[in-house]
Amino acid sequence: MNQHxxxxxxxxxxxxxxxATAPGRGGIGVVRISGKDLTPVIDALFADVFADGSKAxxxxxxxxxxxxxxxxxxxxxxxxxxxxxxxxxxxxxEDVLELQGHGGPVVMQMLLTRCLEAGKEAGxxxxxxxxxxxxxxxxxxxxxxxAEAVSDLIEASTEAAAKSASQSLSGVFSKVIHTLxxxxxxxxxxxxxxxxxxxxxxxxxEKSDARGQLSAIQAALQAVFQQxxxxxxxxxxxxxxxxxxxxxxxxxxxxxxxxxxVAIVTxxxxxxxxxxxxxxxxxxxxxxxIDTAGIRHDDDEHHEDEQRSSIDAxxxxxxxxxxxxxxxxxVILHLLDAGRGPTRAxxxxxxxxxxGVPVIxxxxxIDLSGHHASVDQxxxxxxxxxxxxxxxxxxxxxxxxxxxxxxxxxxxxxYLARERHLIALKQANExxxxxxxxxxxxxxxxxLFAEELRLTQDRLNSITGEFTSDDLLGVIFSRFCIGx
Numbered sequence: 212m213n214q215h216x217x218x219x220x221x222x223x224x225x226x227x228x229x230x231a232t233a234p235g236r237g238g239i240g241v242v243r244i245s246g247k248d249l250t251p252v253i254d255a256l257f258a259d260v261f262a263d264g265s266k267a268x269x270x271x272x273x274x275x276x277x278x279x280x281x282x283x284x285x286x287x288x289x290x291x292x293x294x295x296x297x298x299x300x301x302x303x304x305e306d307v308l309e310l311q312g313h314g315g316p317v318v319m320q321m322l323l324t325r326c327l328e329a330g331k332e333a334g335x336x337x338x339x340x341x342x343x344x345x346x347x348x349x350x351x352x353x354x355x356x357x358a359e360a361v362s363d364l365i366e367a368s369t370e371a372a373a374k375s376a377s378q379s380l381s382g383v384f385s386k387v388i389h390t391l392x393x394x395x396x397x398x399x400x401x402x403x404x405x406x407x408x409x410x411x412x413x414x415x416x417e418k419s420d421a422r423g424q425l426s427a428i429q430a431a432l433q434a435v436f437q438q439x440x441x442x443x444x445x446x447x448x449x450x451x452x453x454x455x456x457x458x459x460x461x462x463x464x465x466x467x468x469x470x471x472x473v474a475i476v477t478x479x480x481x482x483x484x485x486x487x488x489x490x491x492x493x494x495x496x497x498x499x500x501i502d503t504a505g506i507r508h509d510d511d512e513h514h515e516d517e518q519r520s521s522i523d524a525x526x527x528x529x530x531x532x533x534x535x536x537x538x539x540x541x542v543i544l545h546l547l548d549a550g551r552g553p554t555r556a557x558x559x560x561x562x563x564x565x566x567g568v569p570v571i572x573x574x575x576x577i578d579l580s581g582h583h584a585s586v587d588q589x590x591x592x593x594x595x596x597x598x599x600x601x602x603x604x605x606x607x608x609x610x611x612x613x614x615x616x617x618x619x620x621x622x623x624x625x626y627l628a629r630e631r632h633l634i635a636l637k638q639a640n641e642x643x644x645x646x647x648x649x650x651x652x653x654x655x656x657x658x659l660f661a662e663e664l665r666l667t668q669d670r671l672n673s674i675t676g677e678f679t680s681d682d683l684l685g686v687i688f689s690r691f692c693i694g695x
Contacts, residue, residue, distance in 0.1 A: 224305075226252060227338035227346075228326050230319050231694035237314030242322050243694060244335070245343055247298070249306040255329035259285045270295040280312060280322055283329075288321050289313055303343050304350025340689055348676060355676025356385045359629060379442075384628065385675050387435055392671050394431065398424045399664040402657055415654055422650050429643050436636045439628035441618065446629065448490070448497030449616050452537045454560050455546030460575040463599035464546060465489060465500065468609065493609050496618060501540070534563060542569045542615050549574035549582050549596060569615050573608065575599050586611060632674050639670040 226246025232239065244252060253270065259281050270276055272295050280288045291312035301307040312322055327335055348358045360379035378384065398421060405415045416422055453461055469491040489500045537543065543564055547553055553561075564570060570592040577584065577598045584604030587594040593611060597604025646663035649656040 225334040225336060226330060227342055228323065228330065228335055229338040229343075229694040230323055231309070231343075232314060232319070234316060235314075236316065240312055240314030240319040240322075241694075242310045242312075242319065242326055243338075243343065244308040244310075244326060244330070245301070245303045245305045245338075245346060246333070246335070247305055249295075249308050249333075251333045252326070252330040252335055253295075253308065255332070256326065272297040272300070280310060280325070282325060288325060289318050299350065299352075302352065303346040304352045305346060338694065340692060343694070354382075354385050356388070356632070356674055357382055358676075360384075379628075384439075384442075384632075388671055388674050391428065391431055391435060392668055394424070394428050395664055395668045395671065398428065399661060399668065402661040402664065406657055406661060415657065416650060421660075422647075425643065425647055425650060429640070429647070432636065432640055432643065436633070436640070439632055439636060442628040443630065443633055444496055444616055444618060448499050449612070450539060450541045451498055451500045451544055451612070452540040452542075453500055453502050453544045453546065454537070454564075455544075456548075456554065456556055456560075459546045459548050460599045461502065461546055464544075464573065464575065465491070465502075467599045467602050467605045468493070468498075468500075493612060494618065496613070496616060498612065500544075501537075537563070537568075538565045540565075540568050542571065542612070544571050544573055545592070546573045546575055548580075549577050550580035569593070571595055571608070571611060571615075573597065577603065635670045635674050639667045642667040642670065 224247050226244060226249065228242060228244040231241040231243040246252065257269075257278065270293060274294075276293045276295075277290070278293050279290050282288060289312040291310060294309040294311070296302070296307040296309075298305040298307070310322060310326070312318055327337070329335075344353070344358050344361050347353045348355060353361070357380055360377075364373060364377060364380055401419050401421065402415075405419075453465075455461060489502065491498050491500065545557075545561065545564075547557060572592045572594045574580075574582065574594065574596045575598065577596050578601045582596045584598075584607060585596050586607050587596075593615075595604065595608050595611060597608060599605070642663045646660050646667065649660040649663065
């Protein structure tokens with residue numbers, strides 16, 4: 212497999228090291244080292260431990276060895292397990308050394324410092340985020356979609372997302388893409404061969420059933436896109452903004468929606484008003500709910516003095532930040548009191564809703580107003596009547612959120628896809644549509660037909676990383692955690 216060889220010119224092959232476990236205290240902490248040849252690093256690191264001769268030969272590849280980890284002066288930092296993987300039989304495809312010690316931040320830092328010191332002559336340096344996985348990609352241990360799945364598996368927030376990331380990591384997504392590419396290549400070869408022999412062009416499209424092959428490729432691409440879009444939803448989740456006046460039951464609604472799930476509260480620093488995002492899960496899909504609690508307007512209250520005005524000035528900054536979040540929402544939940552109806556303040560909130568974002572008007576407290584639980588599709592928005600406190604109509608809202616998200620339980624194993632993959636699939640589909648238009652012109656536009664197939668192949672190749680620009684690689688791997 213030489214598909215990535217074009218990257219090797221930009222491949223910095225100096226040995227790298229990093230703490231591979233999460234920060235904080237733990238039973239085990241791991242320092243990882245990777246390089247073309249780690250013999251000099253191992254010799255320096257275990258000079259006081261092994262007998263004379265090359266220390267690397269004392270470590271049996273893929274076997275655990277219990278050893279003391281020592282400073283240069285021989286004093287012991289920790290006792291732990293050493294695992295040595297001889298390239299190319301390793302995660303990165305290079306020699307890899309893992310030192311597994313006790314997982315305290317101070318011990319790990321001391322061990323990392325000692326590794327850097329021992330590997331100084333060999334040029335050992337700290338790894339960049341995602342650099343171990345980047346080397347796995349560059350050494351053909353993983354393709355790009357699989358490499359991205361490593362990061363997605365670590366970041367998965369639901370069991371469904373973790374399963375889908377695991378599917379992608381095991382190569383299921385890549386295999387589907389490669390099958391598509393093979394079909395495109397087969398048709399492309401037929402068309403280009405005909406171009407080389409003009410006398411064969413007569414009725415080529417009919418004889419080879421090129422249009423039928425093209426239709427089959429388009430249908431297969433659509434099926435892949437549907438599954439990838441579902442997988443992307445598991446990865447990204449749905450950004451939902453919860454708007455409404457105080458005391459309309461926002462907390463009750465959150466708890467009712469969450470069901471047995473524990474809401475994860477992530478305060479993100481703002482001004483005097485923090486933006487709070489709570490993540491809940493419905494059928495494995497993360498819903499990131501941004502609470503706009505406490506939005507007030509200048510005409511809600513009279514300012515009593517200059518101090519009140521100065522506080523409001525700072526508060527206003529926080530409210531503006533909240534509205535900035537509203538503009539990025541996938542859906543807005545506008546919570547109202549079913550017994551009271553909309554107020555002037557509610558009208559002011561509605562006036563600021565961005566165009567094009569779906570709005571669900573939730574009429575809460577139907578247990579007091581006498582309404583029945585229902586969903587009404589109106590021109591301005593979807594209206595849902597429910598009681599958050601009594602858990603009446605909550606399932607109706609859940610179904611409505613899943614419908615807006617475009618979620619369909621296919622029963623098939625999904626693969627976790629990224630926005631980048633969906634864009635590539637959409638672009639590939641556009642090129643196939645152009646190809647179909649040229650195919651409709653019979654044999655007059657075979658050269659253009661062939662070119663659109665080449666562009667389709669190019670877009671699909673970008674998903675797995677064949678012929679991908681170095682700039683894109685830099686963006687993808689810089690978002691990984693350090694040590695992976």
